[in-house]
Amino acid sequence: MTQAPPRRTVRATDTGPIVLSGLRAAWEPLAKQALVTALIVGAAAASTLLPMWLTVTDATAMWTGAGLAVVLLGLTALMARSTRLARVEILVPLLDFVAIGLLRFGTGESRSVFLAIIILPVIWIAAGHGRWRVAVPLIGTVVTLLLPLLLAPGRVFPASEGVRLVIVVVTFGAAAAVVNELSRRSLLQLTAAQRSRRVAEAEVSQAAIVQRSLQPVDGNGLPSAIRVAGTCVPARSVGGDFYDWYPTPDGGMGFTLGDVMGKGVGAGMIAAAVRAVIRSSLGEPDPALAFRSTSAGLSTGSVDMVSAQFTTCFHGRISLDGSLRWVDAGHGLTLVRRAAGGSEFLRSAHLPLGVGSGWTSVETDLQPGDSVISVSDGVLDLFGGDLASLDRWQAFVDAREDVDRLVSDVTALAERGDRADDVTVVAVTWGGASKA
Template identity: 55%
Template structure:
């Protein structure tokens, strides 16, 4: 993409500028030749000016094809000074109405960085204004020289102003780029920190569980998070969705995840959410409300699930027989609610607990049927790993408005050893 933009800028640089200059000079010559109220004092000089401008346009076109020639770009506006001088002499000299065309060339050079580019347009303007003396050394009288000197002062002021504005614009652009690089660096570091907070593979969990998860942020840093870890004789599983996106949401997500994990010794999952609510509470009541929806569960070794839902509402239990149950709760999100209730559900062998963020629903075109369509995906996808892969593939197909997160845990109880008889 960057190479394409550079090629476009090269193509639309000298050639685009010279196209306008050549067009105006040619138009000036045609008007002078075919309208009775404009003067043609020297047809050869006038058409010579057109030829010089068109030759400069050919050179600019070659530069668009061969960027190495751009080092000679100054030759194009230099030719334009000569072309305008010839046009001026050929269309009435001091009575020519076409001298202002040279302003385009003055601005062209003065916009380049560096104070030396104030001198170049002044020298070029002198060439344009003094061109008549090459054809007639006696030239205009002293009054005309005074007029030309005053015109030169005006163009010099213009060159200084354009050069300074260009310099200030370059400085602002450099500062903007520096801030962007610094911000991108902060985002990259924040993304690395957030990635480091994701749980490792499920090798640390009891063998009774097969757990998989994925998080596809809409930006470099997202507000979704998930976690799992051993708890008691089973495991704990968490998925949260912080309101908003970006670094701020990522910081809240990291804080909520850390506080929930710190409550690993508490048997009641609701306790972890209460601690999180206290941890992210702000003393500034006038600030914008920041809330987090969250599902947190403890799954025992015998398949009993104690779970709490803080306004999330996107946890489903896919039974081994293909039926799907929604785990519903009236509790409010963290940051809005103040108390949460723990519920109890039992998973049988082969049952899979699936929790997703609301970004998953955005993957479907029909918002009203999105949850039903996702349930249909669960019905036809019995494997936890396949469920996570299917959601991640959907999220990768196109740009997403929200983070997409999914975690799936299948309960596979270990066989009970047979006691020997006698």
Template identity: 45%
Template sequence: MTSGPARILAGLDELSPLRKQIPFAGLFLVAALMAVLLPTVPVSSVTSLIAGLAVVAVALVLAVIFGRPALLRFAIIVPALDFVAAGLLRHGTGESHSIFAAILLLPLLWFAARAGRRYVIYAVLGTILSVMVPFMLGAQRENNPNELARGIFNATVFAISATVVNMLAARARQHLGSARAEAAAAAEELSRAAQIQKFLLPKKAAILPGYETAGACIPSRAVGGDFFDWYAIDGGLGFTLGDVMGKGAGAGMIAATTRAVIRSARNSDDPVKALALTSDCLATELSQAAAFATLFHARLRASDGRVLFSDAGHGLSLLIRGNGTWERLTSHELPVGLMPDATWTSREIWLAPGDMIVSFSDGVLDLYDGTLAAIAEVAELALNADCAQDIVDAVHKMASGNSNPDDVTVLAVRRSELNTAVAQDLGLGDGRALSSVSKA
């Protein structure tokens, strides 16, 4: 595993030239101010000090210019100028005895962290140049004839440091490359999973004369734990909205399993059968995953608008009446997969022309204040909708483009408007009451 310092060295080469140059320029300015303001830091050459500041200023400008992608290959000129500036700083503040020799580390790291052994050579040459500048500019050695030898020794130490830095950076770069490849592969897998999950959602409205269907699912991550579904059954339509505990790929896999199990019960007239099968699957085959889901599952009889439904701990479904009223289809029963011996009840409602069922996940509540009080806001959207697609579009618009904390899913099934005579013939003008039918 790559160490923290090694990762920093590998990442150093990816910084923009300006970001790498700013620390050197800042420290150089501090050194110049110290030489001017502190009596303990001698100014041995004002000319060299000013020249060094000028070189740093030029390097800073070039760092900005060479930061453009087309000119990035020329950015190596910037640390090369830093070596010259460091040598001038040393000559201007104590000559070969300058306390600012450590500033050589910054351009040395800039070179040595780059990929390729040749940059070690460049770093060594730059260090030798900085060490030799005071002597090239006439630094006095009478008081210490071994000063040049000490400078050469220091340059050797810097050279060894550059070699070690280059090796560590190369190793870290290799590890980072592998990590990025793995991350890219994982992202590709998630993208594929998201596509598959999208394929599992209904691609178009159900073909059921006299009825409208619409739905949308916006995962908070690439893959979500919500789903909606509808499919043809004998004489009508089965439809479901589910919200699996959790988010991400794991929840998405459980959601796909839940959808498949519910569909396997399409030939059963009682929606409780689908919930029981789903609960058995989650509580046995997926028991170690500690998975559970809230579900609203219903079966619509197209001939008269009868809807038989079961709600497993969901409680976020609304019956929107064509006369401008609405009621919440509450639930007092457990989610599927939570308790192996849980039971559920089937209830029935009747859709009159213009009536609509809207079911949604708790992520829709988060689009408002996140509390149950937001149910009234969703109901208001539905009452103002002219068709099933309108309410779905309204929710989708609020959720799109935002970083939603939870998956946002909505499903709407509406009975189309009929003329008054037909409605009276069917006896559905005012709708029918909610009633209990069976219990698992």
């Protein structure tokens, strides 16, 4: 008896999306500041190049604002690479208010057409978490509008400018409040979605553990004349394929390979149910009775449990004298490799579980050293997935006399890249009648 090769553990979680999300969060401030900088520098350049349409009242202040925006752009680039600097991200939009105020002062103050740029740092700050992010943009807006009083002391502040200040602060304040509330609700929804995802991942992970625990690990307990190996490499954490082997009361062994249509937890639940009912029939000498019991056990009345997800399955019993009694429910992917050379597929016209009924078993004699190899259709995908893949698979089997090597090589092929379907194989070699 040989031990089955180790099965690949598929984790329910994937760190890839988390890493990508972190990278996006790190570079978002740079993208925001790039837009603000482009608008401020573009406004200064347009005012310089189009004096007939745009006013320049203080070129020094105007270009100082543009230069400050460029400096802030460089600072955000450093923040994207430094966690320590990223902690003071809010300073960038706050200083943008100053840059916009300088631009406004240099392009006509109240007559400037560039005040609308101020909405960008307002949204930037308000979109964060916390109600204080509504008040901060208002302070920045006031700074932008009152900056001329600092740059030109003694200047009379007209009443119209006061009205403008009130209207702008109220308008942008309302915008900040709306953005902040939407951000808060989005954060709550995201938190709830993440919590649900963690619960679902934990459940899938537990289901994968349970499914793996139901698969036999080695041939302990089987007759010494029988060698067995098997593996299942699921396409997801939980697969729809299953395999099983166990000793039978007559001193022989039984083995099963099934493939439930579909993948994921639903298919895994049906696979576990089918496996359990078939194994419970180990005392019946006719393996076809196991399929009849399974079909009856999964029937729910008006709608069968497996009617939407039928199961193809192969089930065989090997007695001590080398007699193989088998039944195939629409599977058709089991072959006998002869020790003398060559192999042949075990063909059956029966339909899958959940579709057909009235299965009957067939008897095939094994010679010492003959092997029975059954696989799921995911194995054929490793050999092209076309009609010729059956021939390539058969040649692959014929070239490997040892079942351990066969299963190990199939596992290596399956783990070489992504799989669209579960890959499962079980191989049994009968070595001859055991001695009493």
